[in-house]
Amino acid sequence: MSVTQNAPATHASAKPVTLFGPDFPFPFDDWIAHPDGLGVLPSHCHGQEVAIVGAGMAGMVAAYELMKLGLKPVIYEASKMGGRLRSQHFEGAQGVVAELGGMRFPVSSTAFYHYVNQLGLQTQPFPNPLTPASGSTVVDLEGKTYYAESLADLPPLFREVAQAWAEALEKDARFSEVQAAIKARDVATLKHIWNDLIPKWDDRTFYDFVASSDAFKRLSFQHREVFGQVGFGTGGWDSDFPNSMLEILRVVMTNCDENQRLIVGGADQVPHGLWELAPAKPVHWPAGTTLASLHGGATRAGVARIARAPNGQLAVTDRWGDTREYAAVLTTCQSWLLTTQIDCEESLFSQKMWMALDRTRYMQSSKTFVMVDRPFWKDKDPETGRDLMSMTLTDRLTRGTYLFDNGPDKPAVICLSYAWMGDALKMLPQPVEKRVKLALDALKKIYPKVDIASHIIGDPICVSWEADPHFLGAFKGALPGHYRYNQRMYAHFVQKTMPAEQRGIFIAGDDVSWTPAWVEGAVQTSLNAVWGIVHHLGGHTHASNPGPGDVFDTLGPIALPD
Structure with a gap:
């Protein structure tokens, strides 16, 4: 469901998975680093x-x-x-930003990191669900709340979903074979497998892949529902269910959804x-x-x-x-x-x-950020000993809530809501204050003892990419x-x-x-x-x-x- 994040790997290290293909397996990272130039x-x-x-x-x-x-x-x-690398600074707070566009960058993006490294920028693990960077994760579905620091802490239902997804990828998309070819930069094998998968999955949706797989057929509709709501890696993927399955295969086969980092100070x-x-x-x-x-x-x-x-x-x-x-x-x-x-x-x-x-x-996307006085979520609940608040995945309006700790001497940032497609369109006509209120009301049902509003400082920052005439959508x-x-x-x-x-x-x-x-x-x-x-x-x-x-x-x- 999620993975541990590591420091960016170099091409010279133990054959990592990179965005080498699969459609066009050309070594862009090697090309731009070659001493003879382009x-x-x-x-x-x-x-x-x-x-x-x-x-x-x-x-x-x-x-x-x-x-x-x-x-x-x-x-x-x-x-x-x-x-869409748009880092908006909160007024009066040096280096405290809301990442309105791209905010998490998988280490498999080796050509991108070529430029990040040239510029000497600092990165750190992104606080995705069930990773050490997030500390803890709360999954809230159908009115029930689960607290976890790893996948093992969640009920068996969630592990069954994760296992079914892994099994479906292996059986129906030859996942490990493709990743082995990417690691080895074995062009012939990669093209042979991928070219065989293209006509099989171009005409079929992500949901079709999940629903028709033997791995999920053995399970209930609820398993598919949970997969759509909280998904794998970065969260729920039901917004992508209508997409061509090829879109999703590329993401997971090249580890786009794993080992992600943020750019300290703004992308x-x-x-x-x-x-x-x-x-x-x-x-x-x-x-x-x-x-x-x-x-x-x-x-x-x-x-x-x-x-x-x-x-x-x-x-x-x-x-x-x-x-x-x-x-x-x-x-x-x-x-x-x-x-x-x-x-x-x-x-x-x-x-x-x-x-x-x-x-x-193009897909719609909305985000709502607030700056808070400190990373108060790290405080412990005296009754449970748990974090007061966690990275949160839910079927409520907020969908994904992310917590960004900028250090003890700086204000912190909460992405109250990160939503796509229909969930993003629900935010589109709402003014900033209404977006924040809707998000706080939803989170209050998950964290009834936490007064998030009392920690907010400055003005909120929001975006709806589909409403921007220079973009008309997020991606x-x-x-x-x-x-x-x-x-x-x-x-x-x-x-x-x-x-x-x-x-x-x-x-x-x-x-x-x-x-x-x-x-x-x-x-x-x-x-x-x-x-x-x-x-x-x-x-x-x-x-x-x-x-x-x-x-x-x-x-x-x-x-x-x-």
Whole structure:
């Protein structure tokens, strides 16, 4: 149901599970760490401008790597740098943040941690349920409350659910075989198994996988219900029940839902850090050059239009009407924005690509945070000797409640509620104060002796990603039958067979990746785009360090017939 969290493993350690595939088993972590670099551009391209739409993690990684190669990225941002790595500081409290977007990062995200380590950022275990970092966990279902410090402390029903899930993965998805191939980076075996699983599970939902498995068939409906409410690893997964089972298999097979860490001081330090980071040996640019210095300290405004100019260049117009032309453009915004917020000329993508971009399905997500005077939940109940309050999973409105201890000399933070889909939509029309009250009322039924409100200081912080016009949702959740759409989007960076009018514009982001909602997908697709832009401009990779496009014909994801 949950696992112990460890420090981030390196590729050189005892063959860890990483986000190596399974759809495209390319070693992105090795590629970006190779001493020969990511490629070479013709000298006449040095200093040439390329447009990056969006200053989230995908945009910042691509901009940073392209700058290292001698290009001048021009970053456009309509909202806030960092995208969905959005760490909002509580007023008056240094380093005390609410992580409105990405907040937990599995150590299997080795390409992401490459940049975290470059920036020297501190991480620590995320307080997920039933992990040492949380101390204790309370599971509240159907009005009954269970206190636990490990899975063994919960009633047998919960262990039966965890065992059934493990058995279903093994029998119906060859879980251990896939993980062994990932650990060994055995490309042939991994592709053979995964390519066999794709047509079996693309058309079937997560719930279908659970309900049809022999492991769960032997059990009651209540077992499936408990699985949906409190789930495995990070909590309940019933919000994902309509998704394609392939989405879930990728998460668990690459350990996305295990060994997660947080960035001390805020996850947005990673994209902000890349903005200020000077590469050790930049091509063309003088030592000390940063993305910030190339931009004069600020990104350009958001993009209003992308079109093909008469001279064949790509014309990008910002929201104030300024138009500039580029040989290449990378869009890292969520794909729906290419039809809602950005007037994107239709001929830039094929109709099949437009189908994929428009049919991407986004999941809703809401969070409600409060700052409290201290980590009071660590106080012991004099009657039971237990923590006053715990990381909480429940079927009530709050769903998931997380507790963040910033140290004895700092205020603490409670994520009162973290909910998805229907549960998130219940919060959508509510003002901040009503969201907090609803959450406190629900938690009062679980902790009747705890006065949470008496500890709250400052103003609450909330988010509903589906209400933000620059996002329209939190992250992708592919439905059955969406594999073909994802394959088209992911493979788009290899443009050698495309007509000329569709070349030069690239897409990246976690919604383009195979692992939506996980920052590693944003990083990997941005690196794909770096390869694509370099080759579009006449450059190439080093023979000693081939890139993703060089091996895509042999390692790339299979294309199911239309």
